[in-house]
Amino acid sequence: MTLKFASTAIFYSYPFYSLISNLLLKQTLNPVNIPSNILTLVAGILLTAVSLWYGQNHGLLPVQASEQAAQVDGLFNMMMTIATGLFIIVQGCLIFVAIKYRRRAGDNSDGSPNNGNIPLEIFWTAIPAAIVLMISIYSFEVYTQMGGLDPMASMGHKTPSQVLAQGGESTGMNMEGMVAMDAQRGSIALGLGATPANENKPPAVLIKVLGLQYAWTFTYPETGIVSGELHLPIGEDAQLDIAAQDVLHAFWLPEFRIKQDAIPGRETELRFTPNRLGEYPVICAELCGAYHGVMVTKLYVETPEQYQSWIEAQQVAQAAEPRTPQQVAVDVSKLSSNQYLQPYAQELGITPEMLQHMDHHQHHDQ
Amino acid sequence: MQSPTLNSTSTLNISSETAAHSEHPDLRMTGMAFFLVAESMIFLGLFAAFLITRSMVAVWQPEGSEVEILLPGINTIILISSSFVMNRGATAIKKNDEAGLRFWFGLTALMGAIFLGGQAYEYLHTPFGLTTSIFASFFYVLTGFHGLHVTFGLMLILMVLWRSRKPGTTLSISTSEWKPPSFTGTLWMWCGLFCSSWFICCNCKVGVAHPSNLRSPNIDYILSKTEIPKRDSPSFRVRAVRLHNTRREVLIGSSALRTGHCSRNWLNFWLSSKRY
Amino acid sequence: MTAPTATAHHHEERLWWHFFTFSTDHKVIGIQYLVTSFLFYFIGGSLAGVIRTELATPASDVVSPELYNQLFTVHATVMIFLWIVPAGAAFGNYLIPLMIGAKDMAFPVLNAIAFWLIPPGGILLMSSFLVGAPQAGWTSYPPLSLLTGKPGEFIWILSLLxxxxxxxxxxxxxxxxIWKMRIPRMDIxxxxxxxxxxxATSALILLSTPVLAGALILLAFDLMAGTSFFNPAGGGDPIVYQHMFWFYSHPAVYIMILPFFGALSEIxxxxxxxxIFGYRAIAYSSLIISFLGLIVWAHHMFTSGVPGWLRMFxxxxxxxxxxPTGIKIFGWLGTLWGGKISFTTPMLFGMGLISAFLIGGLTGVMVASVPFDIHVHDTYFIVAHLHYVLFGGSVLGIFAATYHWFPKMTGRMYNEFWGRVHFALTFIGLNLTFMPMHELGLLGMNRRVAMYDPQFQNLNLLCSFGTLLLAISTFPFVINMVWSWLKGPQAANNPWGGLTLEWQTSSPPSIENFDELPVMTSGPYDYGLGGKKADFSFLKPKQRVMAASAEK
Structure with missing residues (x-):
């Protein structure tokens, strides 16, 4: 509701914005004729139309695979609309002055001595201030909807202080220093917690994610499955507890518009509900070493049946031979470009021969 | 600020042809003030790192090694009181009392040297090493950084003393130009503020820690196994005082530069001459 | 380095070798700064060329991934610390005393020391390639920076210090x-x-650079002495480093852009x-930017260890x-509106700056929004944004300022035609290189990668082609500058008809800047108020030479 209101307010303010600014410009800045009011109005409406159209049809974002992605895209589209409008206004002004106020040959006189206009300056201070305020409110709203401010985010599982408190008692440690560690104080997760609708509910699927040079591994605590790929059932609220083994990594799902650093020594989380079947890249977005570029894996969003059968298959496979995350991780630094590009080959229509050929040309990264 | 000026007998009397210059003849004090801003930002940054790190850890000082209190306490008192001694020296310059200057500055230098010696002794006798724990690391780096500043200030004082060995050189002073009391006063108050805020941070029992900021238990476990002196122990406070005695070298440095400015000496040349 | 002699030399000829000495003349130092920073620009640009060549194809086929990481680390460090920041100091040094009617800077020797720290620092940094350059990015986040190539990382720290x-x-x-040495009639x-x-720039430097120094000192201890300030394995916290680092490195953006905003307001x-339209608004907006610049640093850490409420703040x-940034842009548009614009090279670069920086500014507001930044953080969208700010803003500003004050610095006129060619190539190259990166980032290409998903190849090729144009654009520039400095036609003292004080003295200014104390006959921007008329002889070389000789 609020979102719609904010965006509508911005959209409708456009004609006024351009109209007022043009009128003001006419009165204060321009000693020569400028287009009549009607032309200005038409220009304003055109500007609004173009901005609105481009803001919705830029085609710059990948598909949306969760509700959060749709919210972020709504925010981006709104910002894109405003940016397009401002872009056209400023670049238009530049081109306009370049043509209209160019110095003619032989004219060595100065321009108009106009050196300021307080109402106009207040106007162009107030408008951007209002715009950024609106964007801030909208962003705040979206962030809350995404679960960024979920106050209960870390209540579902133990906070470090609770863990410590228990361990501390058993080892007879000094408790004095833990006054500050009151678990009742609102604790906010690093990352994205539950959406307001899911607050206070445990997630349907909980997965421990570990980032290490240069792989992501996923542990399903309920079933004990350890995997190098992430499988999630569609429509279920999933929580990823993200940790790093060695250096900083960042867990990024472009189609879900969410990202969170994996920080050694801390636990962060991402909670989201996939709503589109398919196969999506999982990318490391924080520089983690030479092979940072190949720290990529896949997220499969599956129907509950597919998901269940995957779980079962994994359980059977791993019952015989339990795995640790470190064993799952492939050392990509040992891969050649050929092997690295293999997953992409199919979608590009590249034949194995072509890859062979490419690989032939570079030896030094072996 | 031209070469002719530099080589004339009165260095403070900037050539009258440059109105702008004669209006603001003493720019070194201003420059020093800006330099101090930058210096204090380094310390502020380091303290912030210390405080944030502390706030991240559930148990900052498990039972561990105790640091002795007597020597650091004496050391701190010596360093703080040497500021007053230094001030006497500054007053002496104002009164054109060259012997007084030499005496008080010599005493200041001696006290500074005792402080540094004490610090060196302490480093050799602390039960923990640089990498024993994160507290130990902060302790050594912060006090060491401070000690470095004291050393630098001490060298400046010695330089002033060295130059004052010939009668008359230090005293070609236009006293009217010189306002160290107001300057040091400001500085002193500022440092006091800084110091007291440090005390509050350091002794505040309910830390600024937020549960969400906490490190995961394994790290705290590692920390709990290291030997760290108690935050509340008096010896720690004394060290905290010492950490913040930055004002010392500030005083030493600024006064030395001021004094240097007043004679035809290398400092003057260093800061304001113009060469091709 | 010689002791000063008592013979002061008001009209002594300045010879070429003076520029290689420990000179304390702010004009010599300014030119030393400028030429040094341009040299490093070409070095940093060459590194960028290798990077873009590598990225022309998805595979890692030009350099090894390790070397690739070294290249972008050193590229960023050079471009920031050895190109844009010193270039700002170059114009500061050259122009400030001239603009306020002083004979020199307040502390000339200190000034020379400040300059002479740069060449060794730069050479030190480049020498790291001999032992394996740093490869943890210019942000040098621990723990990665503690694990990759110790010597290179340590050299990087020393050089930055x-x-x-x-x-x-x-x-x-x-x-x-600026504070103390203005001529008496010039109030703020x-x-x-x-x-x-x-x-505004200097205030930011004084308040933020020391904090970086603190962070680097602690990092150096972690690296060399085995402490664990930022190493989680020993109880340290890598996030503390990020806070300290960005406390400097966000203001650094303003340190890099504000001087050229200032220069643009002159040009x-x-x-x-x-x-100028709205003098006070533009003046105070610089101060507001520098104040706000100190309290925004954690927006570089929106996906890092920063809790939600802090992200909102x-x-x-x-x-x-x-x-305040918008105030400036609108103020500049207002300045152009109703003027009589000559499309000289500095003006073209100035208008190019407004145009390109606008894009960086608009994307800047977008990435300030936390939900959106979570998506684009550490992607090519950020790379595009920062290059539109720093190339589109600062670098175009450096070129504008260089052309604008070239006649003052050298006493000669540059070639207008080749200047315009340079602008056209630069502007097209800039947009070709960085515009497609927005889309790359939004679609899912992360930054700092030597190997990428082949679906992004076409856009990457476009970027690489743009880089080629940028590389080509430097040739007309360098040739124009060198040739004009040596052989160009003599420039008049005030070829643009400027009203600020630096145009009141000779070109190049005499050693003590002004033979007599300059007098402010008008405000700095009183055009159209009966002040000096413009001298457009620069458009016709013959007239210019005549005007110059008539003046002498």
Whole structure:
């Protein structure tokens, strides 16, 4: 509701914005004729139309695979609309002055001595201030909807202080220093917690994610499955507890518009509900070493049946031979470009021969 | 600020042809003030790192090694009181009392040297090493950084003393130009503020820690196994005082530069001459 | 380095070798700064060329992934600390005393020391390639920076400490000079806007650079002495480093852009023959930007260890910065509006700056929004944004300023035609290189990768092609500058008809700048108020030579 209101307010303010600014410009800045009011109005409406159209049809974002992605895209589209409008206004002004106020040959006189206009300056201070305020409110709203401010985010599982408190008692440690560690104080997760609708509910699927040079591994605590790929059932609220083994990594799902650093020594989380079947890249977005570029894996969003059968298959496979995350991780630094590009080959229509050929040309990264 | 000026007998009397210059003849004090801003930002940054790190850890000082209190306490008192001694020296310059200057500055230098010696002794006798724990690391780096500043200030004082060995050189002073009391006063108050805020941070029992900021238990476990002196122990406070005695070298440095400015000496040349 | 002699030399000829000495003349130092920073620009640009060549194809086939990481680490470090920041100091040094009617900076020797820290610092940094350059990115986040190539990382820290010291010493000089050495009639509100910008810049340097130094000292201990300030394995916290690092490195963006905002405010009125529009708004917006710049740093850490409420706080402060920045852009448009614009090279670069920086500013507001930044953080969208700010803003500003003050610095006129060619190539190359990166980032290409998903190849090729244009664009520039400096036609003292004080003295200025104390006959931007008329002889070389000889 609020979102719609904010965006509508911005959209409708456009004609006024351009109209007022043009009128003001006419009165204060321009000693020569400028287009009549009607032309200005038409220009304003055109500007609004173009901005609105481009803001919705830029085609710059990948598909949306969760509700959060749709919210972020709504925010981006709104910002894109405003940016397009401002872009056209400023670049238009530049081109306009370049043509209209160019110095003619032989004219060595100065321009108009106009050196300021307080109402106009207040106007162009107030408008951007209002715009950024609106964007801030909208962003705040979206962030809350995404679960960024979920106050209960870390209540579902133990906070470090609770863990410590228990361990501390058993080892007879000094408790004095833990006054500050009151678990009742609102604790906010690093990352994205539950959406307001899911607050206070445990997630349907909980997965421990570990980032290490240069792989992501996923542990399903309920079933004990350890995997190098992430499988999630569609429509279920999933929580990823993200940790790093060695250096900083960042867990990024472009189609879900969410990202969170994996920080050694801390636990962060991402909670989201996939709503589109398919196969999506999982990318490391924080520089983690030479092979940072190949720290990529896949997220499969599956129907509950597919998901269940995957779980079962994994359980059977791993019952015989339990795995640790470190064993799952492939050392990509040992891969050649050929092997690295293999997953992409199919979608590009590249034949194995072509890859062979490419690989032939570079030896030094072996 | 031209070469002719530099080589004339009165260095403070900037050539009258440059109105702008004669209006603001003493720019070194201003420059020093800006330099101090930058210096204090380094310390502020380091303290912030210390405080944030502390706030991240559930148990900052498990039972561990105790640091002795007597020597650091004496050391701190010596360093703080040497500021007053230094001030006497500054007053002496104002009164054109060259012997007084030499005496008080010599005493200041001696006290500074005792402080540094004490610090060196302490480093050799602390039960923990640089990498024993994160507290130990902060302790050594912060006090060491401070000690470095004291050393630098001490060298400046010695330089002033060295130059004052010939009668008359230090005293070609236009006293009217010189306002160290107001300057040091400001500085002193500022440092006091800084110091007291440090005390509050350091002794505040309910830390600024937020549960969400906490490190995961394994790290705290590692920390709990290291030997760290108690935050509340008096010896720690004394060290905290010492950490913040930055004002010392500030005083030493600024006064030395001021004094240097007043004679035809290398400092003057260093800061304001113009060469091709 | 010789002791000063008592013979003062008002009209002594300055010879070429003076530029290689420990000179304390602010004009020599300014040119030393400028030429040095341009040399490093070409080095940093060459590194960028290798990077873009590598990225022309998805596979890692030009350099090894390790070397690739070294290249972008050194590229960023050079471009920031050895190109844009020193270039700002270059114009600060050259122009401030001239603009305020002083004979030199407040502390000339300190000034020379500040400059002479730069070449060793730069050479030290480049020498790291001999032992394996740093490869943890210019942000050098631990723990990665503690694990990759110790010697290279340590050299990087040492080099940055030297360059940071240089920056601080320079800032002290700028502050004191502007504050205390203006000619008596010049109050702060009749001071050129460039001086305002340098005050804001210097304040930021003084307040933020030392914190970086602190972080680097601690990092060096972690690296060399085995402490664990930032190493989680020993109880340290890598997030503390990020906070300290960005406390400097966000203001660093303003340190890099504000001087050229200032320069633009000088250039536009002169070439548009019109007073600056809203002097006080532009002046104070610099100070507001520099204040706000100190409280926005954690917007670089929105996906890092920063809790939600703090992300919201930094989002709002970051958004607010758009307001003073907008004031400047609109003020410049107002300056152009109703003027008589000559499309000289500095003016073209100046208008190019507004146009390109606008894009960086608009995407800047977008990435300030936390939910959106979570998606694009550490992607090519950020790379595009930062290059539109730093290339589109700072670098175009450096070119504008270089062309604008070239006649003052050298006493000769550059070639207008090749200047315009340079602008056209640069502007097209800039947009070709960085515009497609927005889309790359949004679609899912992360930054700092030597190997990428082949679906992004076409856009990457476009970027690489743009880089080629940028590389080509430097040739007309260098040839034009060198040839004009040596052989160009003599420039008049005031070829643009400027009203600020630096145009009142000879070109190049005499050793003590002004033979007699300059007098302010008008405000710095009183065009159209019966002040000096523009001298457009620069458009016809013959007339220019005649005007110059008539003046002498």
């Amino acid at each position: 030297m360059l940071g010291t240089s920056s601080i010493l320079g800032a002290i000089n700028f502050m004191v000079t 509100h009749s001071m050129p806007l460039f001086c305002w910008a340098m005050i 536009l009125p002169v070439h548009a023959r019109k007073p 930094f989002m709002i402060t970051t958004m607010i910065i758009a307001v």
